[in-house]
Amino acid sequence: MTDEKAIKIPVEATHIMMFARSIGDYSPEFHDAEQAQQTDAGGIVAPPTFLQSLAQFNPDYFLRPKPGEAWFGSGKEPSGVVGKATSSGGLHAEQHFEFERPVRPGDVLYATVKDGDSWVKESKRAGKLTFSERITEYRDENGELVCTARGVGVTTERPVDQG
Amino acid sequence: MxxxxxxxxxxxxxxxxxxxxxKRTQLVMYAGASGDYNPLHTDDLYCREAAGYPGVFxxxxxxxxxxxxxxxxxxxxxxxxxxxxxxxxxxxxxxxxxxxxxxxxxxxxxxxxxxxxxxxxxxxxxxxxxxxxxxxxxxx
CATH class of the missing domain: 3.10.129.10 (Hotdog Thioesterase)
Incomplete structure (x- = not known):
């Protein structure tokens, strides 16, 4: 029933705990099953931005080093990629989540990603800005929609001026 | 409540x-949990000498x-x-x-x-x- 290109995301309590810590959120809903039961959440739930960790489950995610492939972060040299590094790689411009229900440990979600609109703008601080939109749908094992995410990325002509 | x-x-x-x-450690924690390992957020040397930023952000x-x-x-x-x-x-x-x-x-x-x-x-x-x-x- 699932799209073969869909990315499978088994949602686990430990991952929710690590993610919550990483955003500085120590609420019981994210950390302790027994305490979470005493809250309105009735058990552990994921923080609203948790599904961004889709990156962990995407086999082709480009911002993760892979065996046998050059990685653009530093090692012996400031960048592991010979020649000019990706000096003005993509930045995140917008992110939106719309939930049909909360995400909980034990959920197995399937994410499908498609491209949305793209547009260009001029800016003083970083030159030409190219925006592109990506829509990600997260469905459960029954094919029910759980979340729709819309991200807007921007690539800049040069690094953003800090002046 | x-x-x-x-x-x-x-x-x-x-x-x-x-x-x-x-703290920079918080950025490392976020990278580890989210899976976004972009060196712009964890690799100061890369930021300064390869990417043209003053440091990680x-x-x-x-x-x-x-x-x-x-x-x-x-x-x-x-x-x-x-x-x-x-x-x-x-x-x-x-x-x-x-x-x-x-x-x-x-x-x-x-x-x-x-x-x-x-x-x-x-x-x-x-x-x-x-x-x-x-x-x-x-x-x-």
């Missing part, structure tokens, strides 16, 4: 300190995650229907961030009571780093 619709009014504001003196999604705490603390993480942001300025190690939520509407839709909230996160210089909006389900 989360707020009920009867306990809030349009125009009410709530503020929360999201982080003081943001926070993932936008870390700021969005921290900002989300303002809403989840008010209404509970299970109640969030919508949450969206626009990233307006970069966030750097050492920054102090504070998040503000303003109640924009309290309404009924499809038999549910909903609250719409406007979000603004500001750094120690008063620069807005994130603007956003959220909708949460509330008890009457």
């Amino acid at each position: 989360t707020l009920k619709a009867s306990e809030i009014s349009v125009g009410d504001t709530f503020e929360e300190v999201l982080v003081e003196d943001l 926070a993932h936008g999604m870390l700021t969005m995650g921290m900002t989300g705490r303002v809403v989840t603390n008010l209404f509970g993480p299970e109640s969030i229907k919508k949450y969206g942001v626009r990233f307006t300025n970069q966030v750097w190690p050492g920054d102090d961030l504070s998040g503000k939520a303003e109640i924009e509407a309290i309404r009924e839709e499809g038999g549910e009571m909903l609250v719409d909230v406007k979000l603004t996160t500001t750094n120690q210089n008063g620069d807005v780093v994130v603007t956003g909006a959220a909708t949460a389900r509330v008890d009457p």
Whole structure:
């Protein structure tokens, strides 16, 4: 029933705990099953931005080093990629989540990603800005929609001026 | 305890300190948990000598995650229907961030009571780093 290109995301309590810590959120809903039961959440739930960790489950995610492939972060040299590094790689411009229900440990979600609109703008601080939109749908094992995410990325002509 | 619709009014504001003196370690934690290992957020040498930035800076999604705490603390993480942001300025190690939520509407839709909230996160210089909006389900 699932799209073969869909990315499978088994949602686990430990991952929710690590993610919550990483955003500085120590609420019981994210950390302790027994305490979470005493809250309105009735058990552990994921923080609203948790599904961004889709990156962990995407086999082709480009911002993760892979065996046998050059990685653009530093090692012996400031960048592991010979020649000019990706000096003005993509930045995140917008992110939106719309939930049909909360995400909980034990959920197995399937994410499908498609491209949305793209547009260009001029800016003083970083030159030409190219925006592109990506829509990600997260469905459960029954094919029910759980979340729709819309991200807007921007690539800049040069690094953003800090002046 | 989360707020009920009867306990809030349009125009009410709530503020929360999201982080003081943001540490590079927090960026590493976010990279590890989210899977976004872009060296722009964890690799100072790469930033300075290859990418042309003064150093590492926070993932936008870390700021969005921290900002989300303002809403989840008010209404509970299970109640969030919508949450969206626009990233307006970069966030750097050492920054102090504070998040503000303003109640924009309290309404009924499809038999549910909903609250719409406007979000603004500001750094120690008063620069807005994130603007956003959220909708949460509330008890009457």
